[in-house]
Amino acid sequence: MSTVIGFISLGCPKNRVDTETMLGCLEGAGYTLTGDLAEAEIIVINTCGFITAAKEESIEAILEAARYKKTGRCRYLLVAGCLPQRYGRELLQEMPEIDGVMGTGAVPEIIAALDRMQADERVLAVHDPGYIDHAPAPRKLTTPGHTAYLKIAEGCDNCCSYCAIPAIRGPYRSRPMDVVLAEAQDLCARGVRELVVVAQETTRYGLDLYGRYALRELLQGLVALEDCRWIRLMYCYPTSFTDDLIELIASAEKICPYIDLPLQHINNRILKMMNRRGNKEVIVNLITKLRRSVPGLVLRTTFIAGFPGETEEEFAELLDFMERVKFERAGVFGFSPEEGTPAAALPGRLDEETIAARVDKAMRLQQGISLAYNRQQVGREVQVLVEGWDDEAKMYWGRTRADAPEIDGRVFFTSYDDVRAGDFVQVKILAAAEYDLSGVRTK
Incomplete structure (x- = not known):
């Protein structure tokens, strides 16, 4: 049976692409991926270290994941990304819960790092952050498929x-x-x-x-x-x-x-x-x-x-x-x-x-x-990329060409028939709030 790995990804979209590349490498190497950290035998955290608040969030995520060594199946904890790039040696010295650290320049080394950890080596894989994909890398998307x-x-x-x-x-x-x-x-x-x-x-x-x-x-x-x-x-x-x-x-x-x-x-x-x-x-x-x-x-x-x-x-x-x-x-x-x-x-x-x-x-x-x-958008028809159904609003929701994923507002709408995530529909805007719009699907 293959080793089960859980992943936590923090920070910006660029960091998320690194996460998806590592996930693709792991899946290609035969590891089993899970979204349930309680079932993971290895937990990998791809951290952010950009500003103080992000560093604090990363540390809290490490401590939370480490609890699964007592309450779940976790045997090894690998911390990757920006925080180890800045503080890799200090993390190993000050946090015994961590079994390995891997900097931003070591993304392709994820399999080797896990192999070393499972051989009971405490891994320090932090070097110059010079990594760049010069060939299409395998990626397992963590965004919606569209x-x-x-x-x-x-x-x-x-x-x-x-x-x-x-x-x-x-x-x-x-x-x-x-x-x-x-x-x-x-x-x-x-x-x-x-x-x-x-x-x-x-x-x-x-x-x-x-x-x-x-x-x-x-x-x-x-x-x-x-x-x-x-x-x-x-x-x-x-x-x-x-x-x-x-x-x-x-x-x-x-x-x-x-x-x-x-x-x-x-x-x-x-x-x-x-x-x-x-x-x-x-x-x-x-x-x-x-x-x-x-x-x-x-x-x-x-x-x-x-x-x-x-x-x-x-x-x-x-x-x-x-x-x-x-x-x-x-x-x-x-x-x-x-x-x-x-x-x-x-x-x-x-x-x-x-x-x-x-x-x-x-x-x-x-x-x-x-x-x-x-x-100003009220009364207009806009093209919406459907993201899904919102249980609280009891409406579908999506984004317009004016809205980036994760950071901008949403368009909530009713529809005369079912729509799926990834569909493009036309919505007439009927109401506006500070960040979100709402309306009705026209076609």
């Missing part, structure tokens, strides 16, 4: 002062275009209809491999896939956009008019302290060009409030920018000092109460913007 994340690159060269990603994930490394397209074709052959394109900086794709920005060329290859219906772009850096990329987004029906554009701030002094490329003028000009060029564009962004030394005037400038641009989707996060980053040593650290108040004020502003945008 949607998949497509990771086109790994690592980051930006070295923003608040961010530990370059230390965790290494320098920017594009995956070869033929490899990405082969994986996308395989995913679509398996029933995926929405490809969510991800990287630490999606718009930088190809610069390291081909000496030029090549995202447009890659997207053209994805558009040509017959079974692909939606292509969604996440994590686009504002200074890496090219005019021909914008033209393609505007003209290709399969590319959702949705751009995730993490900006972090708008004040030039704060942007410089963050070590962000570009400035307010560059950002405003890009947004103006995008709004003018792409019909029905939906913009998502993220901001950091309470960066060290941020004055009331600089925070007010951020609020004014949000009010003027009216991002359809936005998240605001409080500054978190990350060990080993330049921002953690900056003077002028704001107290937690001030940071929380600024986050709350910005998010209340965004809620009003989001509600106003959603109310």
